[in-house]
Amino acid sequence: MKLNIDYQEKFQARHIAPNETDTAKMLKTVGAASLDELIGQTVPQKIRLKNPLNLPAAKSEFDYLNTLKQTASKNKVFKSYIGQGYYDVIVPGVIQRNILENPGWYTQYTPYQAEIAQGRLQALLNFQTMVLDLTGMEIANASLLDEGTAAAEAMFMQYSLRKNTKANTFFVSEEVFPQTIDILKTRSQPYGIELVIGDHRTVELTDEMFGAIVQYPAKDGQVYNYADFAAAAHAKNIKLTVVADLMSLVLLTPPGEWGADIVVGTSQRFGVPMGFGGPHAAFFATKEEYKRSMPGRIIGVTIDSAGNYALRMALQTREQHIRRDKATSNICTAQALLAIMAGMYGVYHGPQGLTLIAQRIHGLAILLAKALGELGYEQLNSSYFDTVKFELGVLAGPIHSEALNNEMNLHYNGSTASITLDETTSPEDIKTIIRFFAKVKGKTLNDVNFDELKASLETVIPAELQRQSEFLSHKIFNSHHSEHEMLRYIKSLEAKDLSLCHSMIALGSCTMKLNATTEMIPVTWPELGKMHPFAPADQTGGYMQIFDELNKWLSEITGFAAMSLQPNAGAQGEYAGLMVIRAYHLDRGDDHRNIALIPSSAHGTNPASAAMAGMKIVVVKCDENGNIDVADLKAKAEQYKNELSCLMVTYPSTHGVFEESIIEVCEIIHANGGQVYMDGANMNAQVGLTSPATIGADVCHLNLHKTFCIPHGGGGPGMGPIGVAKHLVPYLPGHAVVNIDQGKSIPAVSAAPWGSASILIISHAYIAMMGGEGLTNATKYAILNANYIKTRLEQHYPVLYTGTQGRCAHEMILDCRAFKNFGIEVTDIAKRLMDYGFHAPTVSFPVAGTVMVEPTESEPKHELDRFCDAMIAIRNEIEEVENGTLDKTDNPLKNAPHTAAVITGNEWSHPYSRQKAAFPLPYVADYKFWPSVGRVNDTYGDRTLICSCPPLTEYEFEESEVTTPEYGT
Incomplete structure (x- = not known):
């Protein structure tokens, strides 16, 4: 027996399913002599790459994890007290193992087919109910991408609802988080919205203002009473958005009770790791009267064909695939998996558990403030929840050094420092902070009467801002507090959902491919999951190496000069790419270039994104073969040559064809002064064979949750990095907090500098383990x-x-x-x-x-x-x-x-058999997946909109109320 000690298993053999025997049979069926012959008949020769992908040799799964562990160890995981919208959390093990790390939850698609998505829909309804209860609002969506983009969506909704159509000014409190203000700047520019950034206590509200936004608690921790400000705004027909901390609302009066029109924020601190910025589920809650203007997915209660309780995505007519450039909702801007985790965190802890957690955080903040006050430090917040701010004067430098010596990050601003506590903070952590603050003054912990202070803690929240109303009173939030009950609840919902664990999900344009376990494992490593996105640069070496490698690899795959990893959804990538094109034209003095040519076959997100970027859409015809009508394209490009901004094109086409005219199409656009934006939704047919740069595109986004294996998560997470040609690199998105400016960068499109950073690891793993040959295969x-x-x-x-x-x-x-x-x-x-x-x-x-x-x-x-x-x-x-x-x-x-209930029922009146x-x-008999409800009634669900958990005992229907579903497109 001859032994081969050089054998190393190739990951591509695990990822690519057909084996050699099956490949031969399939080639025979399709009538091709070889795989290369088939590719030659499919991909036009003139756009084929001349050289193979220049990527590092493929690693085995074992070697990759070992190498990544070494890279991740370059991250220094210090204790984070930075706050600013990101907090360390304790992820309940039963949620981490059975949802976050469970392919039965993370491999599902967006719940368009509601009958086989009832578990996920219920989990998202729980999330909506939790948000409604805590905010005091009337209707909530099932998540948005992050807090900053949720705030921007709120601004745009207020703009669309304005009564004075000439009003174009939006007031922004200077105490809103800076990353949020950055995104508001990005979103306001194309519409000519003027931002007035100032102090809510002194600003003069005018008739030219259509909206305002404040932070609750404010960025430095102060809890303001905004009731008078809300009343003054309403007197001027100004709608008010409140960016609220969800955990603080356990103890604070809900914004819905003192005048908010919209409440947004992040649910990150409800059991979702920081992950260097994401993914995290934002929330958006508003008044019922604005339901058709509200962005994002809404889960609603309806009935099925038997008149039983069922769930579905409600009000889909708002969405981009139907209303296109007139859409108020983009279904691609959701974070379902993370919303499910946050909702389950609420289910697991319940109102009593959440109250204890919030009281503990608040109490430790008061303890710290009092202790440092005894040491002579001036505390600047009179009312606060979890953040205390101190004037340090000349001691700022020494305090900073001592904090680093104790592996702690505080938030510094000149001579002040703020300290934000979270559920992971312990009394021992408080003692550590007191010790080094004392040390700087030549004192010790013994100079503080810690035990006496601990025994006399009283809230500093004013009585009028202390929550009085109940929350999470529904049975779901009061029934699953032991782990056994929680495990069974999670599994009972999982069993109602069809995922890639059960069968293929052959969704055109959505590319539901394998999310390999090895790719997923590192996501929950503490070296990656516990990193704050605003941590000092010298603590983030591991992430910087991963980003640098991924940037180079994706640039090689696309043929572009550079990538921005910031956009955290495909639709956001589209928007970012168009904003980069817009900035390029403006920089050249071409501020009149605002026409986007879009083929009639385009994704619904394309015209919606173009509209968001302030562009006017001109539709290009398709011919009888489904290809772009080149004559029509040329005519319109020439007609609008002075105003042409770009063409948005999907390649291969949305019709599933490599259009042979693509190079000519791009040349026509360039000849008329425009740029070519390529939608990367179908990149899975390009990698290693052709590239966006090869066909002539200037910018494209990549759906990493499609081609590069990030799981869809039941409707999010996703990532949509953009690649650009050399002339567009200077305009790639920057960030207000972390300096990633490229010279002429547009403001941020995402709250975190590298978007949903922790799931970039998945694509990094996929490329590293496949190598150039594997990706091409x-x-x-x-x-x-x-x-x-x-x-x-x-x-x-x-x-x-x-x-x-x-x-x-x-x-x-x-x-x-x-x-x-x-x-x-x-x-x-x-x-x-x-x-x-x-x-x-x-x-x-x-x-x-x-x-x-x-x-x-x-x-x-x-x-x-x-x-x-x-x-x-x-x-x-x-x-x-x-x-x-x-x-x-x-x-x-x-x-x-x-359903099983129908098949096993006592009566069977149909003219075909149960079999x-x-x-x-x-x-099918060998492994039957049973839909948990019959066909859902969409019409009933929209006509009787219920978007929170109803008591099932009260949810009974008269037979006359059960209607036949009306289905359209």
Whole structure:
């Protein structure tokens, strides 16, 4: 036996599912002699890369984790008292292990298919209920990206609601966190909104103001009574946004009780690690009358086809995929997984537990203030929750040095320092702080009567600002406080959700690929998870190395000069890229360039992002083959050549085709003075074969939660870094707190300088373990898997668009419109797929009445075959409806999905068998996933909008109230 000691397992063999035998069978099916021949028939030769990707050699999983551990150790995890919107937390182990680290929770897609997402929807409804109770508002959404962007959304909502349409001034309290003010500057510029930054106690409110924003507690910890300010604002028709700390609202009077119109903030300190800036779920709460103007996803209560309690995403007509540039909601700006964690933190602790935690934080802050006062330090806050601020004078330097000697970071501003405490702070930590403050004055801890101070603690919050109202009174928040109860509750919800743990989720344009365990493991390492985003630079060496490597690797993959890792969602990447283009034009004196050409096939986020960047949208036609109509593009580019800002193009196209005219398209735009923005949603078909720079783009965003393996998290987290050509590098986003300015940087687009930094590790791991060859092979197999499905299904469903040689890229559109002739809608196909154990592909996008299928490279042949078998069986059922074998209104498609309760019920009145309903193919019986509710009633849910947890005993329906769902696109 000859032994090979040089063997090292390749990660790509784990990530790319088809083996050699299956590859040969699939190639035979599609009619290609080799994988390279198929790629040659799919990707135009003139855009192919001439050289392989120049990336480091692929590491094994074992070696990568060892290497990353060494890199992460360069981060110095000091005790953080910086505050400023970020706090250390204690993540309950039952939540960390069973949600954050559980693929049954983090691999799901956005809950568009509500019947197989009831667990996640309930968890998000819990989050909304918690936010409503704590803020005292009437309606809340299911999360936004971070506190800063939530504040910007609030400003824009106030702007859209203004009664005086000439009012364009927005008051910003100078005590709002600086990173939030930075984002407000970014969002206000395209609309010409003037920011007035000042003191809320002295500002003169005018008729030109449409809104105002304050922080509660303020950035340095002071708790103000804003009631008079709110009344004065309302007297001038000025709406008030309050940026509130969710933990403080356990003890403070809710803003909804003293005049807030909108309350925003972050739920980070509800059990979500700092992670050097994210991901964290923001919240947004407002009045019911503004529900159709509110940004973000809203979870609402409705009923299913049997009249039972069910949940769904409500008011979807507000969203960008329907209203496009007129959208008030962008479904891509959510952080579902983190909102679920925060909501579960509330469930786990309940109102009593949260009160004890908040009282402890507040009490320790008072203890520290009194102790340092006894040492002679001047405390500057008269009323505070968790942050004390001291005037240090000439002692600022020595205090700073002593804090570092004790591995503690305080927040410094000139001669003052503020100290923000959190739930991880202990009385021993307080003693440590007292010791070094005492040392600087030549004193000791013995000079403070610590025990006496501890025994006499009383709140410093004024009586009128102390919370009197109840919160979290619903049974859900008062039933799961032992770990066993909590574990069973989490698992009971998980069981209602279909995820990648169960089957492939073949969503066109959404790229639901493997999120490998090795990629996920480092996210919760303390060296990465416990880092404050504003920690001193000399403590962040590990993160800086990771960012530098990722920047270089992504630049090599895209062909661009540099990346910004700040945007923390794909849609935010779009916006950031367009703002960079805008800054470039303005810097050149071309302030008149504000036209964005957008093909009619574009993602819904494209026109919405362009509108946010202050651009006017001109739609470019597509030809009968689904490609950009080059003649129409050229005509419009020339028509608007003096005003042309950019073209937004998705490549390969949203129709799943490598358009051969793409280089010509880019040249036309450049010839007319515009820039080319490439939407990177379909980058999984490009990596290693072509690149945005090769086709002629100037900027693109990358959906790291698609091509680069960050999990979708049930509708967030995501990351949307942008890459830019050399001439756009100076304009990449900067930051108000951490200096990352490129020279002419636009202000920040995200609250943290590197966005959701902790999940960048996932993409770093993926690239490092795949290497250039592995990444290129992943792209090739994504194209093979798609063409295999196309070949198997095209005799049953027309494939709407293909390339010149009859190939699709990594996805294809199956045309289902003809089935309407005998009463079958594309929605019926989507719901029937649930009975076969699958989540539907993308429905009615980009073409109404179709499904768009994308398998990714991570799915094995047998899973592709299961999906194809299901689709073919459904097509046969449609044929049975067409020929009259099945009733046109009472058939498996119209009644799908079929729940266990329906199948096992005493009555069965349908003209088809229970077997056909629940077990339509043999493989389904082997592993059945049961939808937990019947088809949800969207119409009822919007007509009777309920967006918090209702007592189930009060949630009963009269039979006459149960209506037939109305489904559209």
